[in-house]
Amino acid sequence: MTTIPTNRHTDIEWRNESTQKPPKQALFIDRANADMLLQYARNNTAVVWQGDFHNAKQILAALKKRIRKPAAQAPQADIQTAFHRHRLQQAQQSRLINMLAVEIGAGFTLNLPRAPDVSAALADVYGLPNETPFLLPLNQLLGFIGAHEWHKKGVNIPALGGRIHVPFGVFSPLRGEYLELLMQAPLPRHYRTAFDIGTGSGVLAALLARRGVSTVIGTDTNPRAINCAEANLTRLGLSQQVRIEHTDLFPAGCADLIVCNPPWLPAKPTSAIEAALYDPDHAMLKSFLNGVAAHLNPGGEAWLVISDLAEHLHLRHADFLQQCFQTASLTVIDVLHTKPVHQKAAAPKDPLSFARNQETTHLYRLKPKK
The missing domain is CATH 3.40.50.150 (Vaccinia Virus protein VP39)
Incomplete structure (x- = not known):
């Protein structure tokens, strides 16, 4: 289990399905914009959203738009290098995007205004409900929710x-x-x-x-x-x-x-x-x-x-x-x-x-x- 310090002066568990290293710290805030989040992300600091859930999704979309730039067509003369460059770019972008997180409370609860019930989606991934809170990248939570719907549909x-x-x-x-x-x-x-x-x-x-x-x-x-x-x-x-x-x-x-x-x-x-x-x-x-x-x-x-x-x-x-x-x-x-x-x-x-x-x-x- 990996824990990171927060501006609440307590450490909290950080979960991430990727092999990315955890951020050096996390800040709990309820107001921000994509530019502010990007600045924190580049300083290896995660932002734990405390405001409206739908606003968080909008900010995440704006963050992705700033981070993801259309890639040029790979040159045919150096295809292998182009592939590895593409993979590296994906990893770097993913790390920045995953710096916007939410706090998952005990029993897989998400206590944000207009937040959906995420307990079933998280149980699909982790099994038994958690007893202590943990932090989870919002982008991964949305992926879990989408995967859960696909799981049910088949x-x-x-x-x-x-x-x-x-x-x-x-x-x-x-x-x-x-x-x-x-x-x-x-x-x-x-x-x-x-x-x-x-x-x-x-x-x-x-x-x-x-x-x-x-x-x-x-x-x-x-x-x-x-x-x-x-x-x-x-x-x-x-x-x-x-x-x-x-x-x-x-x-x-x-x-x-x-x-x-x-x-x-x-x-x-x-x-x-x-x-x-x-x-x-x-x-x-x-x-x-x-x-x-x-x-x-x-x-x-x-x-x-x-x-x-x-x-x-x-x-x-x-x-x-x-x-x-x-x-x-x-x-x-x-x-x-x-x-x-x-x-x-x-x-x-x-x-x-x-x-x-x-x-x-x-x-x-x-x-x-x-």
């Missing part, structure tokens, strides 16, 4: 005949193209067992069960993901077919089919949720490929679902995956591919649009070399 997955419900901190299957690849890949009728490595929401494990695999084990190390996956499988009536284990990569034993959708970009995550997107030096990908053959039954396959966005960002060479397959003594028996349809792929103002509009998502069917 994401419709036609192939499942139902919805996947995802709380804050778990990667959501909004990008449906990789799910379609899993449904299109030929599945031998005699495959009865499967592992889903890094199951997250449990959506891939559920799809394998729907396709007729009688026993599926999903693994993950994120407690939020494990709880999320188990809840989704129960809701879909698949908890008898699918079991979730708190395990790093492979469970004990072997399976006919092993599926993995690892993080696609080799960069350092700045928050827990980013661990589903960024994996330094492709550590999980390499560990999966190097270990998968030992966990396959004779005649079994490994399915790797991965995008080539990292190649278009010059974060890995075009032959990187083939080298990984060779090192792991794996043979590619088929490749399925599709183009993304998510909003960023067609957003010209996105600073990485030059790479996103070239992206292709692949499903590699792999077998151990004989």
